[in-house]
Amino acid sequence: GAVVSQHPSRVICKSGTSVKIECRSLDFQATTMFWYRQFPKQSLMLMATSNEGSKATYEQGVEKDKFLINHASLTLSTLTVTSAHPEDSSFYICSARASLDGYTFGSGTRLTVV
């Protein structure tokens, strides 16, 4: 089946630095990818829709200058958390749709800002 690879799986960074998370569709092309954030014991919250070759569409309340999304190719979308702070610590997950069988999700990135 379709695979979405997310990297890194875990990252620890210092407050004030930026972190980049990659999301790759391994065996299919994805013109659209989705980025979610999940806090402990909560559901997934959709952050933005990443569109290949154009600007991402952000959900209400998500700071576009803080969460930079780049979708430069049909198989790669990146999420950069800029000037990260402890409150940005969360589980970040990407997804894409490869076929009529539903959406495929990455395994997630655990970000810890210290």
Place this chain on the structure above:
Amino acid sequence: DAKTTQPNSMESNEEEPVHLPCNHSTISGTDYIHWYRQLPSQGPEYVIHGLTSNVNNRMASLAIAEDRKSSTLILHRATLRDAAVYYCILSSGYGNKLVFGAGTILRVKS
């Protein structure tokens, strides 16, 4: 986005069938009913989806009410590996975003 309502949690015995309900009274004619599940510290996994007719796949069955205002995910024989959070989501159109609700925590007892 049309809203879904699911019980917070359910419990099942191993090897027994599980019926996970979902209410979606404001569903529109173009909304597909999707089910995903998520194990701890993992991304969600696709389970099944349907529009009007009942659906079966290797993982589960989806029973959709005639008026489409509710649906039930059926796991025919629960195993310990089925313990997860199950999300019922409505989405219209191929490639449209999925908005997750709170989901149902399924616990499976051995």
